[in-house]
Amino acid sequence: MxxxxxxxxxxxxxxxxxxxxxxxxxxxxxxxxxxxxxxxxxxxFVSPQRLFHSTVIDLLVTGLRAAAPAEMKARRQMTVVLDRRNGPEPDISVVRTEAVTGPDVNRYQAADVLLAVEVVSPDSEARDRETKPRRYATAGIPHFWLVEMTGTDQHPVVRVYELDPVTKAYALTGIHHDRLKTGVPFPVDIDISADALKEL
Incomplete structure (x- = not known):
């Protein structure tokens, strides 16, 4: 067989x-x-996603797009070329607007990415928590968010990381439970409560 x-x-x-x-x-x-x-x-290869995964992406993309300045765009699930051997696909990327050159774009270069977001899936936990953040940091992507499901109400928690230029690694700058409020890569204030997720 x-x-x-x-x-x-x-x-x-x-x-x-x-x-x-x-x-x-x-x-x-x-x-x-x-x-x-x-x-x-x-x-x-990516296995089928849970509803939590796609709704959290929708929630964050909507919030990011509403807050993004003209020179930045939020994109979902596009390949980011880090080097010859790494082309991951963050769940969400915030990229420089000049990198969005037309509808046929199928990848972004790491230098154009300001934020990479990974929503943890059960089948990709180690990749989302360890491998990919290390590769994003090495490639110089300044901001990284890790999103997980938590609590009995299954709400998202967002861990916000910033690249430390000395260690070339991400440093945790905040853990957000009901409201994602941060000034980087631009000011955002997104309701990430269980209720906000249910409303989608």
Whole structure:
């Protein structure tokens, strides 16, 4: 039984190159599922998302777009090229407006990203909490938010991090439960209570 599965898979995607895939492969390999990410040269496939995941993204994107100055845009689930071997897809990115050059854009460069947001999923906890933040920090993305579900009412909690230029790592600057209020990368004040999530 296992043999047919392997055969079916190997006919769809080529054997990874010895040094792993590159960002170019991410955009040229045929038939990759939507939202495939490249992390350290490996292709990562996204499993189906919980409702919490998509509604929290909606809530934050709406709040970010309402507050964003003209020179910044909030985008959901777009590949960000960190280096040759890393092309993750943050759940939300805030990018410089000049990087949004048209409807056919399919990736952003790390230098154009001011904030990366990851909403933790059960299947991607280690990636969302450890691997991806480290890669975002190394690439110099100045702000990172980690969003998790918490409490009996299953409300989001947002941890806000800022890049420390000395250590090249993220430092936690705040933990927000019912209201996300921060001045970076621009002033935002978003109701993230369980009620706000239910209203979506």
């Amino acid at each position: 296992g043999g047919t599965m392997t055969a079916a898979l190997s006919s769809r995607w080529p054997v990874p190159p010895q040094d792993g895939y590159t960002v170019d492969d991410l955009f040229t390999l045929p038939d990759l599922p939507p939202h495939t990410e490249l992390i350290d040269g490996s292709l990562v």
